[in-house]
Amino acid sequence: xxxxxxTTCLVLVxxxxxxxxxxxxxxxxxxGAKASxxxxxxxxSAHSSFHSARQNVDHYSRYLSxxxxxxxxxxxxxxAVADRPAAGVTPAGVVDREVAEEASDTIxxxxxxxxxxxxxxxxxxxxxxxxESLELIxxxxxxxxxxxxxxEALDEHxxxxxxxxxxxQQHCDKINAALAKAHAEHDKLMKRLGDGDTK
Numbered sequence: 001x002x003x004x005x006x007t008t009c010l011v012l013v014x015x016x017x018x019x020x021x022x023x024x025x026x027x028x029x030x031x032g033a034k035a036s037x038x039x040x041x042x043x044x045s046a047h048s049s050f051h052s053a054r055q056n057v058d059h060y061s062r063y064l065s066x067x068x069x070x071x072x073x074x075x076x077x078x079x080a081v082a083d084r085p086a087a088g089v090t091p092a093g094v095v096d097r098e099v100a101e102e103a104s105d106t107i108x109x110x111x112x113x114x115x116x117x118x119x120x121x122x123x124x125x126x127x128x129x130x131x132e133s134l135e136l137i138x139x140x141x142x143x144x145x146x147x148x149x150x151x152e153a154l155d156e157h158x159x160x161x162x163x164x165x166x167x168x169q170q171h172c173d174k175i176n177a178a179l180a181k182a183h184a185e186h187d188k189l190m191k192r193l194g195d196g197d198t199k
Contacts (some may be wrong), residue, residue: 053110060103143182
């Protein structure tokens, strides 16, 4: 009888032990999957924000190019009104301040989002001691900082009395070049992490 009780107790202890071990392993796997999912979320969100930021720079650049392009003016009968543009209309060759502010705010918002997403990715990479990813994130952030500097210069130019389209265009070109470098580095990071969808 004693042997049977010992065997039953041993089986019971082993069953409980295996059950607890399985639950701990499952909990750790779920936590790892959750952390990995967050990593992928922020990486994918950053990728989308790079596209959006660069598209907005491109839209504003095209607007600035159109402002610099001479436009044939229709013949207007002489009158007192013909010498003045209609209320709320920006004359040809002049950058509309509202367009400039909206474009700059939108570009700045995307750059700020990118910084937040990269910060989350850095936090995760540091937590799992992924030094290779941390080095790639350093490269992305260095180029993003350059884009931020050029964006600040664009904002500074916009705050002046007159917005020169050619100067604003030069700032946009620098922002876009820095974003392109940061985006390329980010694509390397995402490929390393196994996310091949960097289109």
